[in-house]
Amino acid sequence: MRSHGGDDDDQGAGDNGHDPSGGRNQSGGGTWRGWRAAVQSALYGPQGFYRRPEGPAGHFRTSVHASPLFAGAVARLLCRVDEALGRPARLDFVDVGAGRGELVTGVLAALPAEVAARTRAYAVELADRPAGLDPRVEWRGDLPEGVTGLLFANEWLDNVPVDVAEVDATGVPRLVLVRDDGTERLGEPVAGAQARWLDRWWPLPAEEGTRAEIGLPRDAAWASAVAAVRRGLAVAVDYAHTRATRPPFGTLTGFRAGRETPPVPDGSCDITAHVALDACAEAGREAMSPSAAAAADARASAPLLLTQRAALRALGVTGARPPLALASTDPAGYVRALAGAGEAAELTAPGGLGDFGWLLHPVGVPDPLGE
Numbered sequence: 001m002r003s004h005g006g007d008d009d010d011q012g013a014g015d016n017g018h019d020p021s022g023g024r025n026q027s028g029g030g031t032w033r034g035w036r037a038a039v040q041s042a043l044y045g046p047q048g049f050y051r052r053p054e055g056p057a058g059h060f061r062t063s064v065h066a067s068p069l070f071a072g073a074v075a076r077l078l079c080r081v082d083e084a085l086g087r088p089a090r091l092d093f094v095d096v097g098a099g100r101g102e103l104v105t106g107v108l109a110a111l112p113a114e115v116a117a118r119t120r121a122y123a124v125e126l127a128d129r130p131a132g133l134d135p136r137v138e139w140r141g142d143l144p145e146g147v148t149g150l151l152f153a154n155e156w157l158d159n160v161p162v163d164v165a166e167v168d169a170t171g172v173p174r175l176v177l178v179r180d181d182g183t184e185r186l187g188e189p190v191a192g193a194q195a196r197w198l199d200r201w202w203p204l205p206a207e208e209g210t211r212a213e214i215g216l217p218r219d220a221a222w223a224s225a226v227a228a229v230r231r232g233l234a235v236a237v238d239y240a241h242t243r244a245t246r247p248p249f250g251t252l253t254g255f256r257a258g259r260e261t262p263p264v265p266d267g268s269c270d271i272t273a274h275v276a277l278d279a280c281a282e283a284g285r286e287a288m289s290p291s292a293a294a295a296a297d298a299r300a301s302a303p304l305l306l307t308q309r310a311a312l313r314a315l316g317v318t319g320a321r322p323p324l325a326l327a328s329t330d331p332a333g334y335v336r337a338l339a340g341a342g343e344a345a346e347l348t349a350p351g352g353l354g355d356f357g358w359l360l361h362p363v364g365v366p367d368p369l370g371e
Contacts, residue, residue, distance in 0.1 A: 030180035034187070035252070036217065038178050038265035039161035044126055049267050050159075051127050062155050063237070063308070063353050064103045067343035071106025073315040078107065078150045079115055080368035081233050085148060091118045092149035092232070096225060097156030098123035100130045104137050119149075143228040151225055151234040157275045158238045160218045164211060164252060165190045165198060171206030173198060182264035190214070201279040202246050211250035215276040222280040222359075223287035231364040234284065237308065240277040240357030247274070277305055277357045284361045303361045304369070308347065309354035314369045317344045 043049045063070040082091050095104040104123050108116055121137045122144050123129075129139040138144075143151075164176040166186060173195075174186040190198060194214050198204060202212040226234045241247065254261040256269035263271045281303040348354040360367065 032177040032179055032185065032187070034163045034175055035178055035265070036161045036163040038180070039263075039271045042180075042265035042267045042271060043159060043161065045267070047267055049270055062099075063347055063356070064099070064106070064154060066346050066353065068106055068110075069317050069343050070312075070347055071103055072110045073312050073317050074103065074150075074152055075107045075110035076315050077152075077233075077235070077368060078111065078119070081150045081365065082115055082118075084365040084368055085231060087118075088148055089118060090120050090148065091115065092120050092122065092144070092147045092151075094122045094124060094144060094147055094149070094151040094228075096124045096143070096151060096153035097159070098125040098139075100127075101125075101133045101137060101139075103152070103154060105134055108134060108136060143225060145228055147229045147232060149232045151229055151232070153222075153225060153234075153236045155238055157218045157222060157236055157277075157280065158272045159270070160221045161271075162213045162215055162217055162273060163194065164213055164250060165194070165204065166211045167204050167206060167208055169208050171208070173204050173212075176211070178265060180264075180266045182262055182266075197279070201243060201276055205248075210248050211252075212246070213250050213252060213273045213276075215279050218275060219279055219283035223283040226284035226361050226363065227287045229361075229363045232362075233365065233368055234361040234363065236275075236277065236280065236359040237356055238275045238277065239355070240275045240359075242276070242278040242305070246276075275357070277359045281305060281359055281361070284359075288363065303359060304367060306358050306360075306369075307354060308356040308358055309350070311358040311360075311369060312344075312348055312354075317347060 041048065044051070078091070078093055082088075085091070093104065093107060095101070095107070098104055101123050104121050108119065108121055111119060119136075121134075123133075123137050123139050124141070124143055125139065126141055133139065165173040166176050167173050168186055173190045175188055175190055175194075176184050177187040178184050189195075193216060197214055197216050197219075198212060201215065204210050204212055222234075222236060225236075228234075239251075241251075251274040252263050252271070253273070254263040254269040254271050261269050263269070265271060285303055346353060360369065362368070
């Protein structure tokens, strides 16, 4: 999918982007519009990329696809949340941006029977429900309300469409307009809520060509996710950056058939950009209801940012090789353990999946990864 946040005032381009011509400057490449509107149509429109039958796994590989160890770790995290909640009669697990249901299926399979019997599983996804999905999973296009348990969004926020800003020759940040063929030009100066977001979270130097992705829609999407949790934990996992590590030219890119490709908003490829998870963390904190905030003050830590490597190690995924002695006493077991170690190494590798960011937002419970 992935589903997207609602509109904010003055944060995104409409069908005409911010094109002073009102969309008249077009040729075979289509209408000029902001990247947010273009990507929304390209990914989630009637013929959008995420509505294709092959699903995301046909074009790129996430941690979920890399190894069942990932779903097992999420299942252990759900069990920790369950314990922190006092083992409620109904325990919710919400898979946001569920793709074809791979993660929720793996989590249910990895849970202890007693926990699985109490778990209500949701898959939040805009695409149609896949055939053969576990009937215990409720498939829906929006977030459930009043979640008591774990809401988990793996590589969801990076596909929430955002506008792009670029600094012009006079040092002014302007919205980047794009046509369906990927051709770009600069539009109006960034203003209003978008300008305030840039000033706070991604201030651009007055150097021509520097760029930023304006993360307001992602902040709104994450705030909605946190607000959906009554008690428990909300987690976002994505490739990310913080204010101290913002890339000078942005991160907007495309993926098709397993390869990185220029971002062309015609529905032929995935279009993604890294996530300003620090901004999302603050938006989630501000979105908490007064009652949830009071509970959090009493029983929970603040939102926590860490790497996937650190998070998975805290959940028992280390990548340690099995002892060589096991090869002589249990050769088959050694081979299985060695394969598992290789998969764990991929999930935690520096420079790869291990550098993904995890944003944990406890609501009314202590940090489940804490000692």
